Amino acid sequence: MKNQEISGIFNAIADILEIKEENRFRIRAYRRAAFNVSAVTVSLDDLARQGALETIPGVGKDLSDKIREYLTTGKISFYEDLKKEVPPAVLEFMSIQGVGPKTAMLFYSKLGIKSIKELREHAALGEIKDVPGLGEKTIENILRGIEFLEKASKFTLLSDGMRISEAVIRQISLAPGVKKIEVAGSTRRAKETIGDVDILASSVTPEPAMEAFIKMPEVKEVLAHGPTRSSIITAENVQVDLRIVPPGSYGAALAYLTGSKAHNIRLREIAVKKNLKLNEYGIFRNKDNKKIASSTEKEIYEALGLAPVQPEMREDQGEIEAALKHAIPDLVTLKDIRSDLHLHTTASDGSASMEELAEACSKKGYTHIVITDHSQSLKVARGLDPARLKEHLKKIDALNKRIKGLRILKGAEVDILADGSLDYDDSILERFDFVIGSIHTGFKQPKGLLTGRIVTAMKNKYLNMIAHPTGRLLGKREGYEIDIPEILKAARGTNTALEINAYPERLDLSGMNCRLAKDAGVMIGIGTDSHRLGDLDYMTLGVRTARRGWLTRKNVLNTLTLQAFLKKIKK
DNA sequence: GCCGTTTTCGGCCCGACTGTTTTCAGTCG
Numbered sequence: 001m002k003n004q005e006i007s008g009i010f011n012a013i014a015d016i017l018e019i020k021e022e023n024r025f026r027i028r029a030y031r032r033a034a035f036n037v038s039a040v041t042v043s044l045d046d047l048a049r050q051g052a053l054e055t056i057p058g059v060g061k062d063l064s065d066k067i068r069e070y071l072t073t074g075k076i077s078f079y080e081d082l083k084k085e086v087p088p089a090v091l092e093f094m095s096i097q098g099v100g101p102k103t104a105m106l107f108y109s110k111l112g113i114k115s116i117k118e119l120r121e122h123a124a125l126g127e128i129k130d131v132p133g134l135g136e137k138t139i140e141n142i143l144r145g146i147e148f149l150e151k152a153s154k155f156t157l158l159s160d161g162m163r164i165s166e167a168v169i170r171q172i173s174l175a176p177g178v179k180k181i182e183v184a185g186s187t188r189r190a191k192e193t194i195g196d197v198d199i200l201a202s203s204v205t206p207e208p209a210m211e212a213f214i215k216m217p218e219v220k221e222v223l224a225h226g227p228t229r230s231s232i233i234t235a236e237n238v239q240v241d242l243r244i245v246p247p248g249s250y251g252a253a254l255a256y257l258t259g260s261k262a263h264n265i266r267l268r269e270i271a272v273k274k275n276l277k278l279n280e281y282g283i284f285r286n287k288d289n290k291k292i293a294s295s296t297e298k299e300i301y302e303a304l305g306l307a308p309v310q311p312e313m314r315e316d317q318g319e320i321e322a323a324l325k326h327a328i329p330d331l332v333t334l335k336d337i338r339s340d341l342h343l344h345t346t347a348s349d350g351s352a353s354m355e356e357l358a359e360a361c362s363k364k365g366y367t368h369i370v371i372t373d374h375s376q377s378l379k380v381a382r383g384l385d386p387a388r389l390k391e392h393l394k395k396i397d398a399l400n401k402r403i404k405g406l407r408i409l410k411g412a413e414v415d416i417l418a419d420g421s422l423d424y425d426d427s428i429l430e431r432f433d434f435v436i437g438s439i440h441t442g443f444k445q446p447k448g449l450l451t452g453r454i455v456t457a458m459k460n461k462y463l464n465m466i467a468h469p470t471g472r473l474l475g476k477r478e479g480y481e482i483d484i485p486e487i488l489k490a491a492r493g494t495n496t497a498l499e500i501n502a503y504p505e506r507l508d509l510s511g512m513n514c515r516l517a518k519d520a521g522v523m524i525g526i527g528t529d530s531h532r533l534g535d536l537d538y539m540t541l542g543v544r545t546a547r548r549g550w551l552t553r554k555n556v557l558n559t560l561t562l563q564a565f566l567k568k569i570k571k
Numbered sequence: 572g573c574c575g576t577t578t579t580c581g582g583c584c585c586g587a588c589t590g591t592t593t594t595c596a597g598t599c600g
Contacts, residue, residue: 097599138589196600226589268584268585277585
């Protein structure tokens with residue numbers, strides 16, 4: 001998809017316009033469009049064909065023309081011309097944390113530096129001096145910024161963000177004076193990858209907590225340290241920000257710090273129209289600066305005439321409009337989950353036995369689970385051939401007789417072969433209660449072929465769900481090229497569910513794709529794809545992803561009772 | 572450059588921290 005390319009160009013245009021000190025609202029318009037274009041999950045080609053480019057928020061006549069120009073010619077002439085006005089080095093400098101357009105331009109124009117490498121050499125040798133505005137501290141920070149740029153992971157997985165935030169909260173909550181503390185930012189929104197970790201606390205005496213924060217053992221570097229905000233880098237190169245506000249401002253601060261930025265801007269715009277001002281301390285009347293809401297998020301939304309919006313929905317992707325109409329869906333929660341639909345045992349490549357899994361799932365309060373070991377052709381994962389499978393299924397029968405309160409369903413994760421056929425014959429498939437189909441080979445096939453393979457598989461009457469439908473591995477591999485609308489149409493037509501694979505580096509389907517599935521009337525099943533007992537806890541990630549896709553209980557197979565589940569799935 | 576139950580023109584979110592500056596610009600979120 002060209003969405004990311006175009007988003008990148010719009011951001012680059014914004015950078016250049018910033019250097020040129022153009023109208024800041026024009027710059028913001030490009031940034032907003034870049035953000036929204038990257039969030040669109042259908043291809044811009046398809047949107048352009050339908051004449052629907054201008055339905056993307058922040059894309060009007062001019063930008064839709066530019067998108068069409070890129071789609072037909074592969075270039076945007078405005079951008080090509082703009083690039084000639086600004087040396088590439090200056091744009092490169094702006095990728096360093098703490099270096100904005102002004103400083104970047106200074107390096108180039110006053111010092112003639114032409115690359116980050118050169119910049120580092122000059123800075124290290126102490127050759128950047130006597131330039132107005134660039135003191136010793138600034139140089140030091142720039143060197144650190146370069147180091148961070150080279151070393152830091154570009155993003156952090158949600159699961160890591162959750163782990164880090166929990167560790168920080170555990171420590172800071174012990175500091176004297178801390179009333180409330182919780183994670184905010186993209187981790188609270190459950191974005192699949194996060195930039196940094198934001199923590200919010202309330203206290204009337206923030207100093208001890210701030211002290212404790214910058215002195216945590218995992219702190220590698222303190223980036224900023226103030227009475228209300230501090231930033232650190234951890235040993236694993238993740239930035240963590242701690243913000244501390246008075247207890248009375250907690251709700252406003254939580255809303256502010258949770259974001260997203262786009263969502264916040266919309267809220268503040270609504271406030272402005274009501275002659276109010278919204279910031280992290282509360283909502284204030286313009287006429288007398290009187291605070292009218294601040295202590296809870298609910299108060300904030302209500303003061304703006306909005307229904308409260310769940311954190312996972314706060315992306316300015318239609319939730320503001322839904323909140324204005326008081327039509328926020330009642331999102332699925334972890335408590336609604338009665339089953340795990342994707343589990344591996346020692347029979348194939350899992351490390352936990354069927355008994356161990358059953359016991360652990362029983363403790364989670366599930367009423368049923370599906371054991372889904374790999375099929376025969378996936379040799380690397382010890383896929384089950386028909387003979388071993390026969391014994392495996394017997395074991396499930398035996399275990400079902402022994403245990404109470406949990407039903408173990410017979411399932412399999414069956415490879416979808418190159419021609420779209422499944423890795424077991426129908427005579428075998430009919431013995432399962434629930435069959436999951438997976439693409440494990442031929443990722444690089446062209447879009448049409450891959451889509452056709454999946455559609456063919458869905459037409460098999462024994463196939464109940466497609467596992468990790470796009471095959472993405474966050475940070476390692478883009479999803480394979482598939483035609484999502486066509487997959488959804490076929491899924492709907494064949495009563496095949498699509499999976500949210502809850503593995504931290506998959507979270508596939510994504511929240512946005514879940515929304516499309518919901519709109520298309522396609523059921524979603526959440527599977528942890530557990531290979532170890534501990535993996536069962538990934539269900540949280542799956543549910544959070546479902547919430548990002550606006551899913552309610554009725555969109556998710558795992559919320560059904562055993563009886564309703566068996567009735568709902570394909571026979 | 573976008574956008575409109577007060578508008579097709581004239582608005583466009585708001586504050587913290589840093590560094591080098593003596594009152595504020597730059598950067599970030």
